[in-house]
Structures are given as C-alpha cells and as structure tokens.
Amino acid sequence: MDSKRRSLIGFEFGAEGGEEFSAINPATGEALAPMYLSAPPADLDRAAQLAAQAFSSYSRRTGKQKAAFLREIARGIDSIVDQLVIRTPQETALPEPRVRSEAGRTSMQLRLFADLVEDGSWVSARIDRGDPNRKPLPKPDIRSLWRPIGPVAVFCASNFPLAFSAAGGDTASAFAAGNPVIVRAHSAHPGTAELVGEVIRRAVRTCELPEGMFSLLFDAGTQIGTALVQHPKIKAVGFTGSLRGGRALMDLAAARPDPIPVFAEMGSTNPVFILPEALKQRGAEIAKGLHGSVTIAAGQMCTKPGLIFLPAGPDALALAENLGDRISQTPAAALLTPQIRSTYESQIKARNQQKDAALAAHGESPSPGGGTQVSAALFETNASYYRARPQLAAEVFGPTTLLVSCSNREDLLAVARDLHGHLTATIHGTEEDLREYADLVEIIENKVGRIIFNGYPTGLEVCHAVVHGGPYPATSDGRSTSVGTQAIYRFSRPICYQAFPNASLPAELQDANPLGIWRLVDGNFTRGAADAAQAAG
C-alpha cells in the first residue's frame, strides 16, 4: 500500500510529483506518519475547473438543499470526533477537551448556516414595484437579491485546525452562499484536514452534488497557495493567519488581471482598558480573568489580550502582582509548531533584551524534551515608554501580555488614539466609569470590530450579531466578519432584475413570496406577498 497521501481533487486523488512533507508532533518534535504529497499545479487546475463546473449547478440549489448538505457535513464531523481527538492533538498539541469543543463549534457553525439558508431571508430580497403611469417616465419594476460569487479558496488556520480550517467558518459560509470551495490544508495539520476533507466529500456524494464542490490541496510550502489565489476560476479568498501571510495573499489578489476580494484575518493585539473604579473594586478578579484569557490555548487565540492599559497607582501594582503570581505558576505549554515556538522565543528575547519593557514574571520552564513548550511571560511598562516604541504594540503569538500603566486620563486616551486596527478591545469599568470614559469608547469604536465590557476577548460567541473583524491590519477588510451569519455576505453579491416576468424570477423575488422570506417591498419590510405590501407599510 502506498502510504503517501495525495490531495483530494473532487472525488479523486491528486497526482504524485509534488514535494513530500509530514506533520511534526509539537510535543515531541517527531515526524508523524503518513507522508503527504504537495499538490502539483495540474491538481489545482483540475480542482478549479471542477469547481467552476460545480458552481453552475450548486449555485442554483434551494436553501433546503444547501442546508441538507451543511447538516450532512456537520453530522460527519460529529461522527469522526473520536478520530480527531487522536490525530489533532498529535499535530497541534491542543488537548483533547479543546479538540472536542472545537469540533462541536465546527458542526454547530455548519448547522447555524444551514438554518440561515433554509430560512432564506439572508438574500436581502428587495422589490420596488413598477408604475407604468408615473410621469414623466414609467417606473420599471426592479427586484434584487444576493447570489453566490463563484469558487472560493479557503486557507486552513494554524491555531484552529477545525473551526477555521477545512470545514470551518469560511467554508461553511461559502457553501451556504452557494459556492464550491477549494481548501489549502495547513502543513502543520494535514491529517486533521484529510479526516475532515473526507467527511466533506462523502457529504457531497450523499447529497448528490457535483464532485467539484470540494477539493483539498496539500502544500509543503507556499507554491500551491500562491497559484490558488491567482487562478482565474477562483473568485474570492478566505484566510486566517499572520499579517505577513495575509498581506501576501492580498497583494497577489490585487495584482491579478481581475482582482478578487481577499478576506484575511491577521494580527490583533486586542487591547484591554481597565478603568479606575473597576480596578479598585475588582482588581484581583480581573487579574484572574486576564490570566485565563492570556494563557488559554497557550496564548494562541486571535483574540488573546496582548496589551493591558490601566491607571498607575497602588491598585495597578496589586493587579500586576496578582497577575505576575499567576503567570509564575503557569505550566509551560506546547505551541502549535516549532516555527511558532521559535518566533515566540525570539520576540520574548528581543522585548526583554532591548529593555522595551520589564519582564515582570515568567511561567514554569519547559520540561526537557518538551518539544515546542514555552514559558508564559508578563511584561510591564508605562505609557510614555510604550508610546515611543511602536514595536511594543505588535502581536506576540503565545502566552504573554504587556501591562501598560497610564499616569492619567489623557495618557489612557492617547494610547487608545495611537492604536491601529484590532479585532477587539475590552473595557473593564463600573457603569459610571463607562459614562466618564465615553470618549474612550468613541475612540476605540473606530479601531475594532468588537468591544467587550467587563469580560474577556477570548471565547467568541457564534451568532447573528457577532463581528469578528476590524480595520487593517486586524483584517484585510474591516467591512466584513469571519464569524457569525453575516459572514455569508463575503462570498455573495447583489444582482438585480428589471421588468422580469414573475415566473422567470428567482423564487425569492416572485410576487407571491413562495418561500415566505422577509423582503423590502417598496421600502417596507414584510414577509407577505408583494401585492399586499403597500397596505402593510
């Protein structure tokens, strides 16, 4: 038996000839069997051609049919959890409970999108009825809805091998909108991607969808990912990863003969602001919460709080001491990959050596032979020192954070004004603090996608209202979210029909409203038929 694994190209396997690689167990540094073969360019081309063919069919499936497909994938994910909790921890050092909960989130997301497209109102149907008697010119009948955009490329994220990977949020929203997907597996967890990829293609077969609905490409380096973003059949890209990687994809897409949208979620330091009364009343509780949020998943969350601003004084010292104690007692934790570990170590070293900030505490040391294990680290500085050193605002991916004491209110507002784009900002305060710092809220509203009050940025709720996005460099496009149902609009676009016969319109736009969806008819929201709309308004 040939143990070298090849890409999944529709219902077939890819060709040989590409570079070999294997996952590394971060806990031991050992290579994990089996070997994987990078996809040769012809594999990508075949996947893209199949996807384009599949699009013309799948893009016209009903919401019910798309929902059935999404639920079939969700069932499949649920059915392989026992395999995932063996393989995924080997590839990522993430513990079994985390893998179980992430698998649960992944199938939950798929079901959320299934409900969304089964309901059908997401298409934002709009009807402006015509009036042949309008003067000076007759008014034409105009109707529009959102339709899928075309084959979507999705890049698996290192830090969420399930929820932001092969069947993660981008794939779920792209399928929900009506698009085929080509996934580029992360080279750190190809085995996880393969297990999930097989689930997806079984679902494609079970639901009798065209084989081009899904392909999974393995890639030891960046070659296939580059070619994927440049391929003429690809119409949009979803990515979660580093600023450097995301920006490279943005630049590739912008340089295409026909530029396409790239939705990249990249670096974020997720600033936390602790206001005076809250610091006084709840400093110890906040230290405990921050410690959990900084160290969960070894600090490898996109929303890890990496900057904590607080008013200088005895309460700040108490919080720093409490947090420092907790960091000191934090066991060493294995990072996702050897590369992430070496980047973390060099960033910590640089921060320490250059005296940018004082190392206030460090966690327990890695055990010998502990693979990618690292120590947690707490740094401290003050606002004037911080403001003079832009490198202190950079994301350090791993279990570390930086406390920045501010000598007065103006200091706190100044560091807020200096912020670039982030996914989140967090404010701890009493309600009175919040009113007194209304200008702080106004500043950070222009810097982030989500503002948390008296909570912690990690632990993202997947729902209708959530926004997991933010201005550059947090993402490539702050007008979008990668989590929650609004993500479906990334991979769709509006199209309008003028003076079409009722029977030739998509069901969503027909007079009788056969799907019973919410529509904006002559400017009024209604679930009724178009004829009854004016009375309802």
Next chain:
Amino acid sequence: MDSKRRSLIGFEFGAEGGEEFSAINPATGEALAPMYLSAPPADLDRAAQLAAQAFSSYSRRTGKQKAAFLREIARGIDSIVDQLVIRTPQETALPEPRVRSEAGRTSMQLRLFADLVEDGSWVSARIDRGDPNRKPLPKPDIRSLWRPIGPVAVFCASNFPLAFSAAGGDTASAFAAGNPVIVRAHSAHPGTAELVGEVIRRAVRTCELPEGMFSLLFDAGTQIGTALVQHPKIKAVGFTGSLRGGRALMDLAAARPDPIPVFAEMGSTNPVFILPEALKQRGAEIAKGLHGSVTIAAGQMCTKPGLIFLPAGPDALALAENLGDRISQTPAAALLTPQIRSTYESQIKARNQQKDAALAAHGESPSPGGGTQVSAALFETNASYYRARPQLAAEVFGPTTLLVSCSNREDLLAVARDLHGHLTATIHGTEEDLREYADLVEIIENKVGRIIFNGYPTGLEVCHAVVHGGPYPATSDGRSTSVGTQAIYRFSRPICYQAFPNASLPAELQDANPLGIWRLVDGNFTRGAADAAQAAG
C-alpha cells in the same frame, strides 16, 4: 479681483502655487473663464486633517441630523439650477434639459438617502440576547450595527457632472453613512463642481456641522487624485470613469501600508440579446429603442448598449437596416471633452480599418467648427469573427454599437459565456423565449449586476432594489452598488458590543428600541423592543 479660483478647503480657500487650468467648451474648443488652480499638496493635507476631525463629531450625529444636512444640500442644488443650466452645458456640451433632469436626480438621490437615514433601519441592527444560565458557558449579550468608515474620497465623473460628481451618489451615500467627503473635481467641469461645492459648504454651515465635512480639490492632472487615495486619513474611495483610471486608483489603494477599499465603476459594454420570437414580432420597435439607448447623451452613458447579439436571418437583416437608417439620420453630437472625442475617433477608425467589423452605417457629419462633434456609427459582424477578436468586446465610449449575428442557439450561449463583467445585460424576448433561453439567463447572472427584460439599459431607476455594479472590469468590487440605497454599505462597517450596559449602547441597540427601527433580535426581524422579541418570533 483675483479671478483664479482655488480649491474649497473646509470653510476656506486653498493656497496658490498649483498648476493652472480652465475648462474647454466642447462645442467651440474655446477655453472658458475663469482659471482654476490645482490644489497644492498642503491643501489636500489640510482637507484630510479637517475631515478626520469632522468625522469624530459627524459620525455620531443622529439620522435626523444627517437627513437635515442631506436635504439642505438638495434644496441648495434645486436653488442653483438656473446657474447650472448656463455653466454645465458650456463645460460638457450636455443640453439644458439633460442638465435640468440630472440636477433633479441629484437632489432626489440626496433626499432618498435622507429618508433612509431618518428611518434608521439601514444600520442592520442585530441583537442576540445573553443567557447567564446557558451550559456549559453563559451566553454573552451581543449586539451590532453598521457605522461610518471614515473620510471618503470621491472623484467626479466626466459623464455625469452632477449625479455622479460633487454632490452625486457617492457623496450622498458617504454623508448618509456618517462620513466627511473630499471631492476631486473633474478637470472638464470645475465650474459645475464649484457651484455645487459652494452649495455643500453652505449646507455644512447652515446645519452647524464641522467645517471638515467637505472639501473640493481642483486638479489639472492626476497628482492630487493620486495623493488623495494615498492619504492616511482617507478610508475609502468612490470613482466613476475609465478602466485605466479606476484600475490605477485600485492599485494605489492596494499598495498603501493600510489598503483601503476603492469602489470604482469602470468600463461596461452592456450586451443586449435579442431572442428569436421577439426579433420576429418586434424587430422594428427594438431597433427604435436601441437607437435611442445608443445615442442618448451622445452614447456617453455607463450603461450604453455597445454589443447587440441576435439570431442571423432575414429578421436580423431587417433590424440592422432599420437601425442603420436611424443611425444615418442621427445628427452629429458633441462629446464631453476633446480627449473623449479623439479616443472615440481613433477607436472607430481602428475598428473600421482593421476590418474587425463592417461599418454598416454612420450618422450625419460634424458641422465645421463643431468642436467635439462626432458621427454616430453602427458596426456589424458575426459571432465567429467576434469571438476571435477580443478587442471587439471592448467599450467604445460614444454613439456607436456593434451588431453580432449568431448562426444558432449555441453561438448565442457561447458569446454569453465569453463575456467578462458588465454593469448590465438586456434580453429581448417573449416570455416563451425567456423560458427557452433559461440557460442564457443563468450565464449572464454571473456576468452582470442588472438584467433588463424587454427594455433598455440606459435610464437607471434610483431605488432600494437597484444594483449598479457588476464583476470586474465593470467595477472594482462586484459586491457593491453605486446607485440606490444599498450604496450606503460601501462607506460603513459593522461593529459589535458585548455585554454593554443598556444606557451606554447606541440608541439603535438599546432594549426599548427608542428609534423604532427594524432589528434582528435573536434571529427574528422585529420593530419592537428587545424584551418582546421572543414572543413576536
């Protein structure tokens, strides 16, 4: 009196020192007084700084306040129509009735956006209420809405000196969303821009808004436009013009340290498909309608039909003859600028000389001394010749179109499949034709933003449902529209609040729904309070 006109920078005038230029009367070739001075870089910088200051205040105004501002501008436009009908025709050769109707459309658009923001539901408010008792983790309260993005740069269009210029659709939607605007005047109609710009800044004063709400920059070349797109305070760009110009702005924006979205409406040839029964039954009527659509505004509409596909045969010959007769009798018409005229002339000459297509008819010759006048022109070819020469699919801006006869159904589908992105496609057919050519509709749905049945693409309805957009190269981002109320989402972005106290939330997200807007509460649309939502759902 210094007759050289300077840019409008907030409530002041710009500096001297920039290159001088004046508008040219296309009808006579003569320079029009007064002289205009290009904005020096310091003017742009001051405008941008003022805009950023204005943003922090204006972005928090209520819908009612924004509506009052938009309506004040609309009133101002209405009040200067008698001045516009003198100056604008001198700068553009557009006749008085067109200028009157375009001014009416411009103030109507402003009022449409005023109604939209006064109603307030456009913010797409979403509320997912928390549940402290949810297991295994409490569910946080998450609420989101769309907020303005920041200062917007708008480029005036050559072909719509009012409706797509200083107070045009981009400016209206940017103001409506809550953003200040910096307009780069078109060098062909600076006087029109100045009249409208003065109206806008009077409205800023009348409404007691910050002076940075609006600036108007004159520019003889491309220098200030380039610097505008690169300026760090600018957060988005609106543009209507050529593919070359739009792509240049896209590339500039993509290369910024922080890339920003560019919404460019560029080239479109607006293909028309005439299906067999319609051709047989209504060929003469269609020829008349097409003639009007090709020659209105001297063929300088973004939606001018430049490609007409029809089944070969006697009916096609009859239509071609009819259309040819009409073209032959078409008076010469003045184009907007000498440059547009010379491009048109050279494109017509190239098309004719290279025998890409036969010149079937040409209109009346320009009168001597007729400035930018040109003759209308009808070309003919067949599908196989057309498919082999991609240059025949390119937009020719001016009063010309190309008839392409298709020898069979497959030919017609093949030319449809070859199309790149366009703003519109039009189908003439009986309802039975339309059913028989359902696959044609499916193909063109992926190529355009608007499909017209038994009508003509020029004459765009400004309403809620309209989509004036389409895949590249018709626009830079097919996920958007430049006309109609959905355009407000270009210049806004979603932001979400987690666990915020009710009183500190924006009014749109407060429990009681004090603005009475439509909201998605726990997945259900309602205009009620958040507390009553579950019962209503």
